[in-house]
Amino acid sequence: MVAGDASQEPLIVLDKVNKFFGDLHVLRDVDLSVGRGEVVVVIGPSGSGKSTLCRAINRLETISSGQITFDGKALPAEGRALARLRSDVGMVFQSFNLFAHKTILENVTLGPIKVRKDKPEEARKRGMTLLERVGIANQAGKYPAQLSGGQQQRAAIARALAMQPKAMLFDEPTSALDPEMVGEVLDVMTSLARDGMTMVVVTHEMGFARHAANRVVFMADGQLVEQAEPGEFFANPRSDRAKDFLSKILTH
Amino acid sequence: MPVFSDPTNFDAYVSGFLWILKLTGASALLALVLGVLLAGMRVSPVPVLRWFGAAWVNIFRNTPLTLIIFFCYFGLYATLSITLSDDLILNNFWLGVVGLSVYTAAFVCEALRSGINTVPAGQAEAARAIGLTFSQTLRIVVLPQAGRAVIAPLGSVLIALCKNTTIVGTIGLLEASNVMKQLINDNGDQVILIFLVFAGTFAAVLIPVGYFFGWLANRLAVKR
Ligand SMILES: Nc1ncnc2c1ncn2[C@@H]1O[C@H](COP(=O)(O)OP(=O)(O)OP(=O)(O)O)[C@@H](O)[C@H]1O
Ligand SMILES: [Mg+2]
Numbered sequence: 001m002v003a004g005d006a007s008q009e010p011l012i013v014l015d016k017v018n019k020f021f022g023d024l025h026v027l028r029d030v031d032l033s034v035g036r037g038e039v040v041v042v043i044g045p046s047g048s049g050k051s052t053l054c055r056a057i058n059r060l061e062t063i064s065s066g067q068i069t070f071d072g073k074a075l076p077a078e079g080r081a082l083a084r085l086r087s088d089v090g091m092v093f094q095s096f097n098l099f100a101h102k103t104i105l106e107n108v109t110l111g112p113i114k115v116r117k118d119k120p121e122e123a124r125k126r127g128m129t130l131l132e133r134v135g136i137a138n139q140a141g142k143y144p145a146q147l148s149g150g151q152q153q154r155a156a157i158a159r160a161l162a163m164q165p166k167a168m169l170f171d172e173p174t175s176a177l178d179p180e181m182v183g184e185v186l187d188v189m190t191s192l193a194r195d196g197m198t199m200v201v202v203t204h205e206m207g208f209a210r211h212a213a214n215r216v217v218f219m220a221d222g223q224l225v226e227q228a229e230p231g232e233f234f235a236n237p238r239s240d241r242a243k244d245f246l247s248k249i250l251t252h
Numbered sequence: 253m254p255v256f257s258d259p260t261n262f263d264a265y266v267s268g269f270l271w272i273l274k275l276t277g278a279s280a281l282l283a284l285v286l287g288v289l290l291a292g293m294r295v296s297p298v299p300v301l302r303w304f305g306a307a308w309v310n311i312f313r314n315t316p317l318t319l320i321i322f323f324c325y326f327g328l329y330a331t332l333s334i335t336l337s338d339d340l341i342l343n344n345f346w347l348g349v350v351g352l353s354v355y356t357a358a359f360v361c362e363a364l365r366s367g368i369n370t371v372p373a374g375q376a377e378a379a380r381a382i383g384l385t386f387s388q389t390l391r392i393v394v395l396p397q398a399g400r401a402v403i404a405p406l407g408s409v410l411i412a413l414c415k416n417t418t419i420v421g422t423i424g425l426l427e428a429s430n431v432m433k434q435l436i437n438d439n440g441d442q443v444i445l446i447f448l449v450f451a452g453t454f455a456a457v458l459i460p461v462g463y464f465f466g467w468l469a470n471r472l473a474v475k476r
Contacts, residue, residue: 060377080385087383097378100474101397111382114392145475156378163382 009072011036011167011198012057017066019052019222026052027063028222034167039199041209041230044219045245050202053219054171057200058089071166087115090160090168094175096152098144104131104155105140111163123162130158134188150181154188167198174205204249210234218242255439255446268431269453275348275417275427280410282353287360291398292390294365305361313358317351317419324351325423341425348420356413363405367398372476400472407465411458428453 010033019027026049034040042050055061056068059075059082068075070089076082098107108127112118118126131137134154136147144152153173160168170189174182186208193199193212203209209216209230216233218226220241226233237243256262293305312320324347328334336346371394379389399406421430432450436443 058381060381083380083383083385085383086381089381091378091381093374093378095372095374097372097374099375099378099393100476101400110392111384114388115383143475159378159382 010034011038011071012200013067013069014053014057015067015069017053017056017068018064019049019056019061020064026222027056030066030222030224032217032224032227034198034200036198037196038215039193039197039201039213040215040217041213042200042202042217042219043204043206043209043245044225048219049222050219051171054091054169054200054202057167057169058086058091060091083115087111087163088166090157090163090165092153092156092160092168092170092173094172096144096149096156096176098152098156098159100144103141103143104136104147107144107155108159108162111159116163127158127162130161131155133161134158135184148181149177150184153177153181153185157185157188157192161192167200168192170199170201170203172202172204174203206234206250218245220245255435255442256449261435264426264431264434265428265449268426268428271345271420271425271427272414272417275345275352275420275425276410276414278349279352279356279413279417282349283356283360283409283413286353286357287364288395290357290361291364291368291395292387294361295368295390295394297386308354309358309361311358312355313362315355317355317416318422320355321348321351321419321423324348344420344423344425347423348417348425352413352416352420356409356416359409359412360406363402363409364395364398366405367400367402368394370401371397397474400469400474403469403472404465407462407469410465411461414458414461415454 012032012034014030014032017027017030018025030053032040032053042053044050052061056063057070059068070085076085098104099110102110105124105127108130109120109123112123112126113120128137128140131140134157136151136154136158139147139151139155144155147155157168157173173189174185177185182205186205189199189201189208190212201208201213213230215227216230217224218233218237218239218241225239225241226237228238233242234246237246256265290305290308293301294309296302325344328350329343329347335343336350337343375393375397376389379393380386384392418427418429421427421433428450432446435446439446
Protein backbone atom coordinates (compact mmCIF):
# COMPACT_ATOMS: atom_id res chain seq x y z
CA MET A 1 0.00 0.00 0.00
CA VAL A 2 1.01 3.57 -0.62
CA ALA A 3 2.42 5.42 2.38
CA GLY A 4 -0.14 7.82 3.83
CA ASP A 5 -3.04 5.81 2.51
CA ALA A 6 -6.16 6.89 4.41
CA SER A 7 -6.88 3.31 5.41
CA GLN A 8 -3.57 3.18 7.28
CA GLU A 9 -4.03 6.17 9.52
CA PRO A 10 -6.23 5.86 12.59
CA LEU A 11 -9.84 7.01 12.29
CA ILE A 12 -10.00 8.75 15.68
CA VAL A 13 -7.04 10.46 17.32
CA LEU A 14 -7.09 12.26 20.66
CA ASP A 15 -3.96 14.26 21.35
CA LYS A 16 -3.28 15.66 24.83
CA VAL A 17 -6.96 16.24 25.45
CA ASN A 18 -7.91 18.05 28.64
CA LYS A 19 -11.36 18.87 29.88
CA PHE A 20 -12.41 20.94 32.86
CA PHE A 21 -15.87 21.33 34.33
CA GLY A 22 -15.20 24.50 36.29
CA ASP A 23 -12.35 23.49 38.58
CA LEU A 24 -12.93 19.78 38.06
CA HIS A 25 -10.26 18.28 35.81
CA VAL A 26 -12.20 15.51 34.10
CA LEU A 27 -9.88 14.51 31.25
CA ARG A 28 -6.13 14.74 31.86
CA ASP A 29 -3.78 14.70 28.87
CA VAL A 30 -5.69 11.92 27.19
CA ASP A 31 -3.94 10.39 24.18
CA LEU A 32 -5.89 7.74 22.33
CA SER A 33 -6.05 6.55 18.78
CA VAL A 34 -8.60 4.20 17.33
CA GLY A 35 -7.86 2.44 14.07
CA ARG A 36 -10.33 1.76 11.31
CA GLY A 37 -12.39 -1.29 12.14
CA GLU A 38 -11.02 -1.39 15.65
CA VAL A 39 -13.25 -2.02 18.66
CA VAL A 40 -12.07 -0.25 21.79
CA VAL A 41 -13.76 -0.90 25.11
CA VAL A 42 -13.38 1.80 27.75
CA ILE A 43 -13.76 0.76 31.37
CA GLY A 44 -13.11 2.44 34.68
CA PRO A 45 -14.75 3.52 37.91
CA SER A 46 -17.71 5.87 38.04
CA GLY A 47 -16.74 9.48 37.51
CA SER A 48 -13.47 8.64 35.80
CA GLY A 49 -14.44 10.54 32.65
CA LYS A 50 -15.54 7.73 30.33
CA SER A 51 -18.74 9.44 29.19
CA THR A 52 -16.96 12.74 28.79
CA LEU A 53 -14.34 11.07 26.60
CA CYS A 54 -17.01 9.47 24.48
CA ARG A 55 -19.00 12.68 24.12
CA ALA A 56 -15.90 14.69 23.27
CA ILE A 57 -15.35 12.56 20.18
CA ASN A 58 -18.47 13.92 18.46
CA ARG A 59 -18.21 17.21 20.28
CA LEU A 60 -21.36 16.86 22.35
CA GLU A 61 -18.86 18.06 24.93
CA THR A 62 -16.25 20.69 24.05
CA ILE A 63 -12.70 20.18 25.24
CA SER A 64 -10.53 22.67 27.13
CA SER A 65 -7.25 21.92 25.37
CA GLY A 66 -5.63 19.39 23.08
CA GLN A 67 -6.87 18.17 19.74
CA ILE A 68 -9.25 15.56 18.40
CA THR A 69 -8.94 14.40 14.82
CA PHE A 70 -11.57 12.35 13.04
CA ASP A 71 -10.82 10.76 9.69
CA GLY A 72 -7.77 12.96 9.23
CA LYS A 73 -9.52 16.23 10.03
CA ALA A 74 -9.68 18.26 13.22
CA LEU A 75 -13.20 18.34 14.70
CA PRO A 76 -15.08 21.38 13.40
CA ALA A 77 -16.03 23.82 16.14
CA GLU A 78 -19.62 24.49 15.14
CA GLY A 79 -22.21 24.96 12.45
CA ARG A 80 -22.88 22.74 9.46
CA ALA A 81 -19.39 21.27 9.39
CA LEU A 82 -19.89 20.03 12.94
CA ALA A 83 -23.34 18.68 12.08
CA ARG A 84 -21.77 16.82 9.15
CA LEU A 85 -19.10 15.34 11.38
CA ARG A 86 -21.73 14.19 13.85
CA SER A 87 -23.63 12.46 11.11
CA ASP A 88 -20.45 10.43 10.46
CA VAL A 89 -20.23 9.32 14.09
CA GLY A 90 -23.10 7.27 15.43
CA MET A 91 -23.86 7.60 19.11
CA VAL A 92 -25.81 5.25 21.35
CA PHE A 93 -26.79 6.50 24.79
CA GLN A 94 -27.40 4.72 28.05
CA SER A 95 -30.97 6.06 28.16
CA PHE A 96 -31.70 5.34 24.45
CA ASN A 97 -32.99 8.87 23.81
CA LEU A 98 -35.32 7.81 21.01
CA PHE A 99 -37.45 10.72 19.81
CA ALA A 100 -40.52 10.18 21.96
CA HIS A 101 -43.01 11.78 19.55
CA LYS A 102 -41.90 9.76 16.52
CA THR A 103 -42.49 6.14 15.61
CA ILE A 104 -39.56 3.72 15.56
CA LEU A 105 -39.32 3.89 11.77
CA GLU A 106 -39.53 7.69 11.86
CA ASN A 107 -36.73 7.71 14.40
CA VAL A 108 -34.59 5.72 12.01
CA THR A 109 -35.45 7.73 8.88
CA LEU A 110 -35.30 11.23 10.38
CA GLY A 111 -31.53 11.65 10.02
CA PRO A 112 -31.30 10.25 6.49
CA ILE A 113 -34.18 12.47 5.32
CA LYS A 114 -33.31 15.70 7.12
CA VAL A 115 -29.51 15.52 7.21
CA ARG A 116 -28.52 13.43 4.21
CA LYS A 117 -31.51 14.56 2.17
CA ASP A 118 -32.35 11.01 1.10
CA LYS A 119 -35.69 10.44 -0.58
CA PRO A 120 -38.26 9.45 2.09
CA GLU A 121 -39.20 6.31 0.20
CA GLU A 122 -35.59 5.12 0.03
CA ALA A 123 -34.95 6.10 3.63
CA ARG A 124 -37.93 4.03 4.74
CA LYS A 125 -36.80 1.05 2.74
CA ARG A 126 -33.31 1.16 4.18
CA GLY A 127 -34.76 1.90 7.61
CA MET A 128 -36.83 -1.26 7.48
CA THR A 129 -33.77 -3.26 6.45
CA LEU A 130 -31.90 -1.91 9.46
CA LEU A 131 -34.80 -2.63 11.80
CA GLU A 132 -34.83 -6.16 10.44
CA ARG A 133 -31.13 -6.42 11.08
CA VAL A 134 -31.59 -5.49 14.75
CA GLY A 135 -34.65 -7.73 14.95
CA ILE A 136 -37.47 -5.23 15.53
CA ALA A 137 -38.96 -4.73 12.08
CA ASN A 138 -42.35 -5.74 13.52
CA GLN A 139 -42.23 -2.74 15.90
CA ALA A 140 -41.66 -0.14 13.15
CA GLY A 141 -45.00 1.63 13.60
CA LYS A 142 -44.92 1.82 17.38
CA TYR A 143 -43.77 4.68 19.59
CA PRO A 144 -40.66 4.30 21.76
CA ALA A 145 -42.63 4.12 25.01
CA GLN A 146 -44.44 1.03 23.72
CA LEU A 147 -41.19 -0.93 23.40
CA SER A 148 -39.11 -2.76 25.99
CA GLY A 149 -35.75 -1.27 26.93
CA GLY A 150 -33.86 -3.80 24.87
CA GLN A 151 -36.00 -3.09 21.83
CA GLN A 152 -35.57 0.64 22.30
CA GLN A 153 -31.83 0.33 22.48
CA ARG A 154 -31.74 -1.79 19.35
CA ALA A 155 -33.87 0.85 17.63
CA ALA A 156 -31.39 3.49 18.79
CA ILE A 157 -28.57 1.48 17.26
CA ALA A 158 -30.52 1.24 14.00
CA ARG A 159 -31.10 5.00 14.12
CA ALA A 160 -27.37 5.61 14.41
CA LEU A 161 -26.55 3.08 11.68
CA ALA A 162 -29.03 4.71 9.32
CA MET A 163 -26.59 7.58 8.91
CA GLN A 164 -24.01 5.11 7.62
CA PRO A 165 -21.48 6.34 10.16
CA LYS A 166 -17.76 5.70 9.95
CA ALA A 167 -17.63 4.99 13.68
CA MET A 168 -20.03 4.23 16.51
CA LEU A 169 -19.79 5.45 20.09
CA PHE A 170 -21.61 3.54 22.82
CA ASP A 171 -21.93 5.05 26.29
CA GLU A 172 -23.00 2.24 28.63
CA PRO A 173 -25.61 0.95 26.18
CA THR A 174 -26.80 -1.85 28.45
CA SER A 175 -26.63 -0.21 31.87
CA ALA A 176 -30.26 0.90 31.89
CA LEU A 177 -31.57 -2.50 30.80
CA ASP A 178 -33.16 -5.30 32.76
CA PRO A 179 -30.67 -8.19 32.86
CA GLU A 180 -32.66 -10.39 30.51
CA MET A 181 -32.43 -7.75 27.77
CA VAL A 182 -28.71 -7.15 27.91
CA GLY A 183 -27.92 -10.10 25.68
CA GLU A 184 -30.04 -9.03 22.73
CA VAL A 185 -28.31 -5.64 22.60
CA LEU A 186 -24.83 -7.09 23.01
CA ASP A 187 -25.59 -9.55 20.19
CA VAL A 188 -26.32 -6.66 17.84
CA MET A 189 -23.14 -4.90 18.93
CA THR A 190 -21.06 -8.02 18.51
CA SER A 191 -22.33 -8.53 14.99
CA LEU A 192 -21.50 -4.90 14.20
CA ALA A 193 -17.99 -5.43 15.48
CA ARG A 194 -17.63 -8.53 13.31
CA ASP A 195 -18.76 -6.56 10.28
CA GLY A 196 -15.80 -4.26 10.77
CA MET A 197 -17.45 -1.21 12.34
CA THR A 198 -15.08 1.07 14.23
CA MET A 199 -16.43 1.21 17.77
CA VAL A 200 -15.69 2.93 21.04
CA VAL A 201 -17.70 1.25 23.76
CA VAL A 202 -17.98 2.34 27.37
CA THR A 203 -19.32 -0.68 29.19
CA HIS A 204 -19.17 -2.83 32.28
CA GLU A 205 -19.92 -5.94 30.24
CA MET A 206 -16.64 -7.77 30.57
CA GLY A 207 -17.91 -10.65 28.45
CA PHE A 208 -18.37 -8.26 25.54
CA ALA A 209 -14.93 -6.77 26.14
CA ARG A 210 -13.34 -10.20 26.07
CA HIS A 211 -15.09 -11.45 22.96
CA ALA A 212 -15.59 -8.44 20.77
CA ALA A 213 -12.92 -5.88 21.66
CA ASN A 214 -9.52 -5.48 20.07
CA ARG A 215 -8.33 -3.37 22.93
CA VAL A 216 -9.40 -2.47 26.45
CA VAL A 217 -8.67 1.00 27.78
CA PHE A 218 -8.76 1.53 31.52
CA MET A 219 -9.52 5.02 32.81
CA ALA A 220 -9.25 6.43 36.31
CA ASP A 221 -9.46 10.02 37.47
CA GLY A 222 -9.53 11.36 33.95
CA GLN A 223 -6.41 9.55 32.84
CA LEU A 224 -5.85 6.62 30.54
CA VAL A 225 -4.09 4.43 33.06
CA GLU A 226 -3.47 1.45 30.87
CA GLN A 227 -4.51 -0.17 27.64
CA ALA A 228 -4.02 -3.66 26.32
CA GLU A 229 -5.52 -6.42 24.25
CA PRO A 230 -8.41 -7.87 26.32
CA GLY A 231 -6.95 -11.29 27.10
CA GLU A 232 -3.79 -9.63 28.32
CA PHE A 233 -5.60 -6.94 30.27
CA PHE A 234 -7.88 -9.30 32.18
CA ALA A 235 -5.15 -11.82 32.86
CA ASN A 236 -2.37 -9.42 33.81
CA PRO A 237 -3.54 -5.93 34.67
CA ARG A 238 -0.37 -3.92 35.34
CA SER A 239 -1.57 -0.94 37.37
CA ASP A 240 -2.83 -1.22 40.93
CA ARG A 241 -5.90 0.82 40.01
CA ALA A 242 -6.84 -1.65 37.30
CA LYS A 243 -6.22 -4.66 39.56
CA ASP A 244 -8.36 -3.09 42.25
CA PHE A 245 -11.13 -2.24 39.76
CA LEU A 246 -11.16 -5.69 38.22
CA SER A 247 -11.26 -7.41 41.58
CA LYS A 248 -14.35 -5.39 42.41
CA ILE A 249 -16.31 -6.00 39.25
CA LEU A 250 -15.28 -9.56 38.52
CA THR A 251 -16.36 -10.89 41.90
CA HIS A 252 -20.01 -10.25 41.05
CA MET B 253 -85.97 39.42 25.35
CA PRO B 254 -87.29 42.77 24.18
CA VAL B 255 -83.87 44.37 23.51
CA PHE B 256 -82.69 41.63 21.23
CA SER B 257 -85.96 41.25 19.33
CA ASP B 258 -85.19 44.62 17.77
CA PRO B 259 -83.30 43.61 14.58
CA THR B 260 -80.92 46.59 14.78
CA ASN B 261 -79.82 45.58 18.26
CA PHE B 262 -79.56 41.93 17.32
CA ASP B 263 -77.38 42.75 14.32
CA ALA B 264 -75.16 44.90 16.53
CA TYR B 265 -74.85 41.98 18.96
CA VAL B 266 -73.89 39.57 16.18
CA SER B 267 -71.40 41.91 14.55
CA GLY B 268 -69.87 42.71 17.95
CA PHE B 269 -69.08 39.06 18.51
CA LEU B 270 -67.89 38.64 14.93
CA TRP B 271 -65.26 41.30 15.66
CA ILE B 272 -64.28 39.39 18.79
CA LEU B 273 -63.85 36.26 16.69
CA LYS B 274 -61.81 38.03 14.03
CA LEU B 275 -59.60 39.76 16.59
CA THR B 276 -59.05 36.48 18.40
CA GLY B 277 -58.31 34.52 15.24
CA ALA B 278 -55.87 37.00 13.72
CA SER B 279 -54.09 37.73 17.01
CA ALA B 280 -53.87 34.05 17.98
CA LEU B 281 -52.18 33.19 14.69
CA LEU B 282 -49.73 36.09 14.87
CA ALA B 283 -49.03 35.53 18.55
CA LEU B 284 -48.36 31.84 17.95
CA VAL B 285 -45.85 32.54 15.18
CA LEU B 286 -44.17 35.30 17.20
CA GLY B 287 -44.23 33.23 20.38
CA VAL B 288 -42.54 30.25 18.70
CA LEU B 289 -39.83 32.52 17.27
CA LEU B 290 -39.32 34.19 20.65
CA ALA B 291 -39.10 30.85 22.45
CA GLY B 292 -36.51 29.74 19.88
CA MET B 293 -34.55 32.91 20.58
CA ARG B 294 -34.71 32.43 24.32
CA VAL B 295 -33.06 29.02 24.14
CA SER B 296 -30.66 29.81 21.29
CA PRO B 297 -26.89 29.82 21.77
CA VAL B 298 -26.69 33.38 20.36
CA PRO B 299 -26.59 35.91 23.22
CA VAL B 300 -28.13 38.78 21.21
CA LEU B 301 -31.16 36.64 20.35
CA ARG B 302 -31.54 35.45 23.93
CA TRP B 303 -31.37 39.04 25.10
CA PHE B 304 -33.96 40.13 22.54
CA GLY B 305 -36.36 37.35 23.52
CA ALA B 306 -35.99 38.10 27.21
CA ALA B 307 -36.45 41.85 26.64
CA TRP B 308 -39.63 41.26 24.63
CA VAL B 309 -41.14 39.04 27.29
CA ASN B 310 -40.20 41.36 30.13
CA ILE B 311 -41.52 44.47 28.41
CA PHE B 312 -44.79 43.18 27.03
CA ARG B 313 -45.72 40.81 29.80
CA ASN B 314 -45.37 43.54 32.39
CA THR B 315 -47.18 46.33 30.58
CA PRO B 316 -50.94 46.52 31.02
CA LEU B 317 -52.66 45.56 27.77
CA THR B 318 -54.72 48.78 27.85
CA LEU B 319 -51.50 50.78 27.67
CA ILE B 320 -50.21 48.70 24.77
CA ILE B 321 -53.45 49.20 22.83
CA PHE B 322 -53.41 52.92 23.60
CA PHE B 323 -49.83 53.07 22.41
CA CYS B 324 -50.80 51.37 19.17
CA TYR B 325 -53.54 53.94 18.63
CA PHE B 326 -52.04 57.15 19.97
CA GLY B 327 -48.41 56.29 19.36
CA LEU B 328 -48.21 54.23 16.19
CA TYR B 329 -51.24 55.72 14.47
CA ALA B 330 -51.91 59.24 15.76
CA THR B 331 -48.29 60.28 16.37
CA LEU B 332 -46.16 58.18 14.02
CA SER B 333 -48.93 58.10 11.37
CA ILE B 334 -48.57 54.37 10.83
CA THR B 335 -51.76 53.22 9.09
CA LEU B 336 -52.52 49.58 8.53
CA SER B 337 -55.60 50.10 6.38
CA ASP B 338 -57.28 53.00 4.54
CA ASP B 339 -60.57 51.99 6.07
CA LEU B 340 -60.81 53.63 9.49
CA ILE B 341 -62.56 50.68 11.12
CA LEU B 342 -60.15 48.14 9.65
CA ASN B 343 -57.25 50.33 10.68
CA ASN B 344 -58.43 50.22 14.29
CA PHE B 345 -58.92 46.48 13.95
CA TRP B 346 -55.36 45.89 12.78
CA LEU B 347 -53.89 48.26 15.36
CA GLY B 348 -55.72 46.16 17.93
CA VAL B 349 -54.39 42.94 16.42
CA VAL B 350 -50.83 44.28 16.60
CA GLY B 351 -51.19 45.22 20.26
CA LEU B 352 -52.88 41.95 21.22
CA SER B 353 -50.30 39.89 19.32
CA VAL B 354 -47.14 41.41 20.75
CA TYR B 355 -48.67 41.11 24.22
CA THR B 356 -49.95 37.54 23.85
CA ALA B 357 -46.73 36.39 22.13
CA ALA B 358 -44.89 37.00 25.40
CA PHE B 359 -47.22 34.53 27.14
CA VAL B 360 -47.02 31.98 24.32
CA CYS B 361 -43.23 32.23 24.49
CA GLU B 362 -43.14 31.61 28.22
CA ALA B 363 -45.59 28.70 27.98
CA LEU B 364 -43.44 27.09 25.28
CA ARG B 365 -40.29 27.72 27.24
CA SER B 366 -41.70 25.89 30.23
CA GLY B 367 -42.64 23.12 27.80
CA ILE B 368 -39.09 22.99 26.49
CA ASN B 369 -37.95 22.35 30.04
CA THR B 370 -40.11 19.23 30.17
CA VAL B 371 -38.27 17.73 27.18
CA PRO B 372 -35.37 15.63 28.49
CA ALA B 373 -31.94 16.95 27.49
CA GLY B 374 -31.20 13.56 25.89
CA GLN B 375 -33.74 14.29 23.14
CA ALA B 376 -31.80 17.30 21.87
CA GLU B 377 -28.50 15.46 22.32
CA ALA B 378 -29.67 12.54 20.23
CA ALA B 379 -30.85 14.99 17.58
CA ARG B 380 -27.50 16.75 17.50
CA ALA B 381 -25.72 13.40 17.49
CA ILE B 382 -27.33 12.36 14.20
CA GLY B 383 -26.26 15.65 12.66
CA LEU B 384 -29.33 17.88 12.93
CA THR B 385 -28.44 21.57 13.18
CA PHE B 386 -29.57 23.67 16.12
CA SER B 387 -32.62 24.99 14.33
CA GLN B 388 -33.58 21.54 13.02
CA THR B 389 -33.23 20.11 16.51
CA LEU B 390 -35.53 22.82 17.81
CA ARG B 391 -38.10 22.58 15.01
CA ILE B 392 -38.22 18.81 14.55
CA VAL B 393 -37.49 17.38 17.97
CA VAL B 394 -37.79 19.86 20.83
CA LEU B 395 -40.62 22.26 19.95
CA PRO B 396 -43.10 19.58 18.83
CA GLN B 397 -42.66 17.83 22.17
CA ALA B 398 -42.67 21.11 24.10
CA GLY B 399 -45.82 22.19 22.27
CA ARG B 400 -47.66 19.00 23.18
CA ALA B 401 -46.66 19.42 26.79
CA VAL B 402 -48.18 22.91 26.96
CA ILE B 403 -51.40 22.50 24.99
CA ALA B 404 -53.51 23.04 28.11
CA PRO B 405 -51.67 26.25 29.16
CA LEU B 406 -51.81 27.47 25.56
CA GLY B 407 -55.57 26.91 25.75
CA SER B 408 -55.67 29.24 28.75
CA VAL B 409 -53.67 31.81 26.83
CA LEU B 410 -56.17 31.58 23.97
CA ILE B 411 -59.12 32.02 26.33
CA ALA B 412 -57.45 35.03 27.95
CA LEU B 413 -56.74 36.46 24.50
CA CYS B 414 -60.37 36.10 23.47
CA LYS B 415 -61.56 38.03 26.52
CA ASN B 416 -58.77 40.58 26.14
CA THR B 417 -59.95 41.48 22.64
CA THR B 418 -62.72 43.54 24.25
CA ILE B 419 -60.04 46.13 25.01
CA VAL B 420 -59.98 47.08 21.34
CA GLY B 421 -63.38 48.65 22.06
CA THR B 422 -61.48 51.45 23.81
CA ILE B 423 -60.01 52.60 20.50
CA GLY B 424 -63.38 52.72 18.82
CA LEU B 425 -63.99 49.27 17.35
CA LEU B 426 -67.62 48.23 17.85
CA GLU B 427 -66.80 44.83 19.32
CA ALA B 428 -69.06 43.02 21.77
CA SER B 429 -68.30 44.98 24.94
CA ASN B 430 -68.74 48.27 23.10
CA VAL B 431 -72.06 47.10 21.70
CA MET B 432 -73.10 46.03 25.18
CA LYS B 433 -72.30 49.47 26.55
CA GLN B 434 -74.43 51.10 23.86
CA LEU B 435 -77.34 48.74 24.43
CA ILE B 436 -77.16 49.44 28.15
CA ASN B 437 -77.13 53.20 27.51
CA ASP B 438 -80.21 52.91 25.31
CA ASN B 439 -82.08 50.34 27.44
CA GLY B 440 -81.46 51.31 31.06
CA ASP B 441 -84.33 49.09 32.22
CA GLN B 442 -82.79 45.85 30.95
CA VAL B 443 -79.20 46.11 32.17
CA ILE B 444 -79.10 42.72 33.88
CA LEU B 445 -80.53 40.90 30.89
CA ILE B 446 -78.12 42.56 28.47
CA PHE B 447 -75.21 41.76 30.74
CA LEU B 448 -76.22 38.10 31.11
CA VAL B 449 -76.61 37.63 27.36
CA PHE B 450 -73.16 39.02 26.59
CA ALA B 451 -71.40 37.24 29.42
CA GLY B 452 -73.30 34.06 28.58
CA THR B 453 -72.18 34.21 24.98
CA PHE B 454 -68.53 34.41 26.02
CA ALA B 455 -68.99 31.52 28.42
CA ALA B 456 -70.90 29.43 25.89
CA VAL B 457 -67.99 29.64 23.49
CA LEU B 458 -65.06 29.58 25.88
CA ILE B 459 -66.08 26.73 28.18
CA PRO B 460 -66.09 24.20 25.32
CA VAL B 461 -62.80 25.67 24.10
CA GLY B 462 -61.28 24.92 27.50
CA TYR B 463 -62.56 21.34 27.45
CA PHE B 464 -61.38 20.89 23.87
CA PHE B 465 -57.84 21.89 24.80
CA GLY B 466 -57.91 19.56 27.78
CA TRP B 467 -58.99 16.71 25.54
CA LEU B 468 -56.36 17.61 22.95
CA ALA B 469 -53.64 17.77 25.61
CA ASN B 470 -54.49 14.22 26.69
CA ARG B 471 -54.68 12.91 23.17
CA LEU B 472 -51.39 14.38 22.03
CA ALA B 473 -49.44 13.86 25.24
CA VAL B 474 -46.00 12.39 24.56
CA LYS B 475 -45.61 9.06 26.33
CA ARG B 476 -42.21 8.52 27.91
N1 LIG C 1 -22.00 18.70 32.63
C1 LIG C 1 -21.19 18.52 33.71
N2 LIG C 1 -20.97 19.54 34.55
C2 LIG C 1 -20.14 19.38 35.62
N3 LIG C 1 -19.52 18.23 35.93
C3 LIG C 1 -19.73 17.18 35.13
C4 LIG C 1 -20.57 17.26 33.97
N4 LIG C 1 -20.58 16.07 33.38
C5 LIG C 1 -19.79 15.26 34.10
N5 LIG C 1 -19.26 15.92 35.16
C6 LIG C 1 -18.33 15.38 36.14
O1 LIG C 1 -17.19 14.94 35.44
C7 LIG C 1 -16.71 13.73 36.00
C8 LIG C 1 -16.61 12.67 34.94
O2 LIG C 1 -17.93 12.38 34.51
P1 LIG C 1 -18.25 11.25 33.45
O3 LIG C 1 -19.73 11.26 33.27
O4 LIG C 1 -17.42 11.42 32.23
O5 LIG C 1 -17.79 9.95 34.22
P2 LIG C 1 -18.04 8.43 33.86
O6 LIG C 1 -16.72 7.78 33.88
O7 LIG C 1 -18.83 8.32 32.62
O8 LIG C 1 -18.87 7.93 35.09
P3 LIG C 1 -20.11 6.89 35.15
O9 LIG C 1 -19.50 5.51 35.15
O10 LIG C 1 -20.76 7.19 36.44
O11 LIG C 1 -20.98 7.13 33.97
C9 LIG C 1 -17.64 13.38 37.15
O12 LIG C 1 -17.04 13.81 38.34
C10 LIG C 1 -18.88 14.17 36.85
O13 LIG C 1 -19.52 14.52 38.05
MG1 LIG D 1 -20.83 7.70 32.16
